[in-house]
Amino acid sequence: MEKLLIEGNHHLKGEVRISGAKNAVLPIMAAALLVEGETKINRVPDLRDTRTFANLLEILGAKIQFSNNEMLIDASSVDKPIAPYDLVNKMRASFYVLGPLIARFGKAVVSLPGGCAWGPRPVDYHLKGLEKLGAKIELEGGDIIAKAKRLIGNKIRFDFPSVGATGNILMAAVNALGETKIENAAKEPEIVQLCEFLVSMGAKIDGIGTTEIIINGVDELKPQQVSVIPDRIEAGTFLIAGAALGKITLKDTIPEHLSVVIEKLIEVGAEVVIDNNDITVKRGKKINAIDITTAVFPGFATDLQAQWIALMSIAEGSSIVTDTIYNDRFSHVPELNRLGANITVEGNSAIVRGVNELIGAEVRSTDIRASASLVLAGLMAKGTTEVNHIYHIDRGYENIENKFAQLGAKIRRISVDD
Ligand code: EPU
Numbered sequence: 001m002e003k004l005l006i007e008g009n010h011h012l013k014g015e016v017r018i019s020g021a022k023n024a025v026l027p028i029m030a031a032a033l034l035v036e037g038e039t040k041i042n043r044v045p046d047l048r049d050t051r052t053f054a055n056l057l058e059i060l061g062a063k064i065q066f067s068n069n070e071m072l073i074d075a076s077s078v079d080k081p082i083a084p085y086d087l088v089n090k091m092r093a094s095f096y097v098l099g100p101l102i103a104r105f106g107k108a109v110v111s112l113p114g115g116c117a118w119g120p121r122p123v124d125y126h127l128k129g130l131e132k133l134g135a136k137i138e139l140e141g142g143d144i145i146a147k148a149k150r151l152i153g154n155k156i157r158f159d160f161p162s163v164g165a166t167g168n169i170l171m172a173a174v175n176a177l178g179e180t181k182i183e184n185a186a187k188e189p190e191i192v193q194l195c196e197f198l199v200s201m202g203a204k205i206d207g208i209g210t211t212e213i214i215i216n217g218v219d220e221l222k223p224q225q226v227s228v229i230p231d232r233i234e235a236g237t238f239l240i241a242g243a244a245l246g247k248i249t250l251k252d253t254i255p256e257h258l259s260v261v262i263e264k265l266i267e268v269g270a271e272v273v274i275d276n277n278d279i280t281v282k283r284g285k286k287i288n289a290i291d292i293t294t295a296v297f298p299g300f301a302t303d304l305q306a307q308w309i310a311l312m313s314i315a316e317g318s319s320i321v322t323d324t325i326y327n328d329r330f331s332h333v334p335e336l337n338r339l340g341a342n343i344t345v346e347g348n349s350a351i352v353r354g355v356n357e358l359i360g361a362e363v364r365s366t367d368i369r370a371s372a373s374l375v376l377a378g379l380m381a382k383g384t385t386e387v388n389h390i391y392h393i394d395r396g397y398e399n400i401e402n403k404f405a406q407l408g409a410k411i412r413r414i415s416v417d418d
Helices: 022-034 048-060 085-090 092-105 124-132 163-173 189-201 232-245 255-268 302-312 332-338 368-380 391-396 400-406
Strands: 002-007 012-017 038-042 063-067 070-074 107-111 136-140 143-147 155-157 179-183 204-206 212-216 225-227 246-251 271-275 278-282 318-322 342-346 349-353 362-364 384-388 410-415
Touching: 002 368, 012 232, 012 400, 022 038, 022 048, 022 070, 022 092, 022 163, 022 189, 048 063, 048 070, 048 085, 048 092, 048 391, 085 092, 085 107, 092 107, 092 124, 092 143, 092 163, 124 136, 124 143, 124 155, 124 163, 163 179, 163 189, 163 212, 189 204, 189 225, 232 246, 232 255, 232 278, 232 302, 232 368, 255 271, 255 278, 255 302, 302 318, 302 332, 302 349, 302 368, 332 342, 332 362, 332 368, 362 368, 368 384, 368 391, 368 400, 368 410, 400 410
Parallel strands: 012 246, 038 225, 155 179, 362 384
Antiparallel strands: 002 384, 002 410, 038 070, 063 070, 107 143, 136 143, 179 212, 204 212, 246 278, 271 278, 318 349, 342 349
16 A cells, blocks of 8 residues: 655745546446457556556457557457446446447446445436437346447437436447437536547537537447546646645646636736746735635536635635535544534535644545645645555656656655555
8 A cells, every 4th residue: 555745834836737637538448349450549558547447448348558648449359348346336437348348349338336434425327318219228237238229319418418328328329320319418628638539539519618519420420539638636636736825836837727726826926927828826925715616617617626625724714615426525633623623514514713823643445536636735735645546646646756846845645455
């Protein structure tokens, strides 16, 4: 097992290059299953999740090469449309293989994901959507078995604009017969990139980036090459670090993907300068307590809620942080309180009363973003913080300790006996 050892309260200064987006590359990797031949993906973040997904594709029969952030996926030899429990259980995004597998093979067996650290996270929209396209869905031994000779386009309306369900239905509908209309679709940048990638493969998609996506099925798709968009959540995490601890320039971002975070950081008192794809953030004289409420894009991302709470824990005054996407995503709160934060949870809100300082302690990661908030809090705290169970952070952040160390943080990874 490994842990991160952080000696906090050091000024951060310098540049950090933002990696490709985890949540963009995973559906793109799934889309490679739609075609025979080689898909080439550039700027692939080297993460536990991208490696787990590559492993899943290999189990399905694909050939993968991955080095220097470039991934080649040859799905010509995929012959076993079965995604087993041990991989789906490790990473819910494995469910993304369902849409492309049923589109290409007319059959898919994908283990039903269980709950996660912050609640049930159902997949009913994915399944109802596929049923609307004519798939027969059964649950057997914990596996979803989906079958359809050929999917047939239809109108699908989601009760909530789910990112995963939009991606799955998009991939299922690209070669369905006729027109599929997704109403109340997700318009997150990662879904926009998936749509654009599918279009480059030959798919016909209208309404990209809106809540109404129309897909006209095509008979043929061809493998393509793509470069993954920068990770707006990694970028948001470093922006929050800069607003708390110094002056950081983020290289290779898409500032429009971060508009709300930037707006909120300015309200907090930080200075933010945008220069094309670079963003510089500098801590202001004080850190104002600012409420946020998470929302679908372009709103404040739920994936930055935990990191925002870490910043608010040392702000002047009290703030309310409300998560409307996941009602129970607050496993970081008791851990932040171990560092001296004063946070209580009421329903789907955290009430954060700013304290003068945090004091280092031993804490435990519970999921990807909770871990990021603990690293930020450790960097802000006086003394030493040990972050345990960091495999969670390795799922979603590439080289986090090296990136922070280059900015002047005293942070290192150590191995410990189980
Ligand atoms: N929902 C349902 N039924 C469904 C699908 C979703 O009720 O069939 C609900 C969820 O329970 C949730 C809401 O709809 O309340 C939104 O969930 P969504 O489907 O959009 O989430 P997801 O696709 O499972 C992706 C990201 C998450 C991110 C959410 C929200 C990936 C691989 N994961 O999950 O990222 O929090 O969108 O933006 O893209 C992370 O990176 O740490 C992470 C958890």
